[in-house]
Amino acid sequence: MATRISSDPLVQPDHEQRMLLGDTPISLAALGPGHSLIAPPLPDEVIISVVGRFHILSCNRTPTATFQELFHCAPFNLSAWIPPHLEMLAPRIGEDVEACTLEILRAHTLYPLLAIFNGLSFPEDSRRATPNKATSAPKRLSAEPIRLCLECLREDLATCGVRYIHRSHQIPGVEVCSRHASPLLYKCPHCECSFGRRSNLALTPWRRCTCKKYVFDSILPHHEVDPVALSYARFSATLLQSSPHSAVPTRVLVESYRDRARAIGCSWGNEKVSRVRIKSEMEKFYGKDFLRRTDVAYRDDRLSEWLKMLNDYSVTEPPLGRHLLFAHFLFRDAAQFLAAVGGTGGNEQSGSIEQPVVKRLAIAVGTRKASKPSIPQRIAGLLRELAVHARDIPDCSIEDLWKSHYGLMKRLVSLDLEAITLLRRKLQQVKHEPADPAKVPRRSEKDGERARSVMSTAAALYASAAKPEKVTINRLAKEAGWNASALNPHAFPATLRALEEYAESNWHFYARRVLWAKLMHKRAAISVIRARSGVEYHRCLVLMDFFQDVDLSISYGAETITRLLAERGIQRDWPGPCPEREFPPAGRRYYTKSPIYIAESD
Numbered sequence: 001m002a003t004r005i006s007s008d009p010l011v012q013p014d015h016e017q018r019m020l021l022g023d024t025p026i027s028l029a030a031l032g033p034g035h036s037l038i039a040p041p042l043p044d045e046v047i048i049s050v051v052g053r054f055h056i057l058s059c060n061r062t063p064t065a066t067f068q069e070l071f072h073c074a075p076f077n078l079s080a081w082i083p084p085h086l087e088m089l090a091p092r093i094g095e096d097v098e099a100c101t102l103e104i105l106r107a108h109t110l111y112p113l114l115a116i117f118n119g120l121s122f123p124e125d126s127r128r129a130t131p132n133k134a135t136s137a138p139k140r141l142s143a144e145p146i147r148l149c150l151e152c153l154r155e156d157l158a159t160c161g162v163r164y165i166h167r168s169h170q171i172p173g174v175e176v177c178s179r180h181a182s183p184l185l186y187k188c189p190h191c192e193c194s195f196g197r198r199s200n201l202a203l204t205p206w207r208r209c210t211c212k213k214y215v216f217d218s219i220l221p222h223h224e225v226d227p228v229a230l231s232y233a234r235f236s237a238t239l240l241q242s243s244p245h246s247a248v249p250t251r252v253l254v255e256s257y258r259d260r261a262r263a264i265g266c267s268w269g270n271e272k273v274s275r276v277r278i279k280s281e282m283e284k285f286y287g288k289d290f291l292r293r294t295d296v297a298y299r300d301d302r303l304s305e306w307l308k309m310l311n312d313y314s315v316t317e318p319p320l321g322r323h324l325l326f327a328h329f330l331f332r333d334a335a336q337f338l339a340a341v342g343g344t345g346g347n348e349q350s351g352s353i354e355q356p357v358v359k360r361l362a363i364a365v366g367t368r369k370a371s372k373p374s375i376p377q378r379i380a381g382l383l384r385e386l387a388v389h390a391r392d393i394p395d396c397s398i399e400d401l402w403k404s405h406y407g408l409m410k411r412l413v414s415l416d417l418e419a420i421t422l423l424r425r426k427l428q429q430v431k432h433e434p435a436d437p438a439k440v441p442r443r444s445e446k447d448g449e450r451a452r453s454v455m456s457t458a459a460a461l462y463a464s465a466a467k468p469e470k471v472t473i474n475r476l477a478k479e480a481g482w483n484a485s486a487l488n489p490h491a492f493p494a495t496l497r498a499l500e501e502y503a504e505s506n507w508h509f510y511a512r513r514v515l516w517a518k519l520m521h522k523r524a525a526i527s528v529i530r531a532r533s534g535v536e537y538h539r540c541l542v543l544m545d546f547f548q549d550v551d552l553s554i555s556y557g558a559e560t561i562t563r564l565l566a567e568r569g570i571q572r573d574w575p576g577p578c579p580e581r582e583f584p585p586a587g588r589r590y591y592t593k594s595p596i597y598i599a600e601s602d
């Protein structure tokens, strides 16, 4: 196994021995000369890169063969913060499977950050571990694309003899290289095809792209780097390198956050931390665009529990990216943050990171190939075809076309990569030309009818005397017999407007439930009313208080609740009686999440 060594100079470290002994925790000495992981990991190399170099060095014909050889299973997503099956690599490194798995986690995944912020530890509670699960490494999934720094690719070849993918570039929200202050690439600079498409291995540093060019053969134009994005990248990289041995206790983390928030003046009254102030200061500091790019919940305006890392019981729940945004905003300096949470003080990394290299490089101008007469015609045909498709995609980019019309794009770049420039120009024209009335789906004749049916469905739901159910866009659409997400906005503008207008906010729904319970169980004890309403305890108390003056002697029937709400000026988008107050999470999210996966969608 693994005795075939590729002679490919792109992947073969020529002096791996010297470098590995000094820089990585998994030393070559421990592996011995006949080590079976033929691509020993390099400093800050992420695990997908280790496996990718193994694939190329091993000369395996397919990624499936490589996955079988290393993990004894079919290919799976390796571009995760902590991919599954890592423990399968441990026996290739040493005898103590648990210790070797931990070293892989600490040196080649984002485990150190998850240990600091999300309470992750390995091995997990040994009292609960079963013998066959004792070494199964934790997993954390993410769908972020692989990112590369061109400067790092060049420097790694010079210093390590091989190019590779850095894990510090894969930290959520990191957009610039912390060493070179250059923007990270997530797509091919020649053809704009996203890295790692259609393969569970990311082979971009060593193999040609679909367009037949090497990514590292490009020169990026000089780019002004946002100093805040650079500071964030350096802060995150330093924390990653600090490699804590155990998880930071949640109490320590939340107290460090609170103390620091008070110290920078984000508090009110009796030393309470002001979430409103923190949020507005964070917006000022990062800019709303950066927050939208980095945090899904911020982008979707789901902010009621955005800063729940300030609560004792939910400090580890927010996704890693939000913790990093928050910790960097509060502390700015990684060493100071690590000192606060009792870490190593940053390994002096923050001081030793090199200053950004000033780059003033011209855009590479390729030479146009002399093509056979038929090729320009074929290119023109493909360009026309792609432009037609581009008109169907709002604000269409080349990346969008790679996603929606991979085959056409592949044919285009294989004919002539320069066609990408033509395509780019064509897309600009498409953007500025008036919409072709024949192409844009016309408003459907049924739009008005469907909009009216939404309104009458909504009216019936709100007027019902039965126990109130939440009126959502999907529910309204479903009642009428269609799928809300399948409605084309050009064809059904009025229907979609009606759906949005007639759906209710959470608090509007809670209010309806509480009023219903009060009116249906007039003489019942408060605890019974609360239980019948099904509304979470704290929210229910607030609403019971809010509606305490409701006259319970009135007879209950259709429209009663609608009338009571209207009398108090409560609209369907009601944010509740105290929108600033933070409530414990309600519903299923109340329960501690499974220790296996953290969804990044929050």
Ligand SMILES: [Zn+2]
Pocket: 149, 150, 151, 152, 153, 177, 178, 179, 180, 181, 182
């Ligand atoms: Zn770099």
Ligand SMILES: [Zn+2]
Pocket: 188, 189, 190, 191, 192, 193, 209, 210, 211, 212, 213
């Ligand atoms: Zn390409």
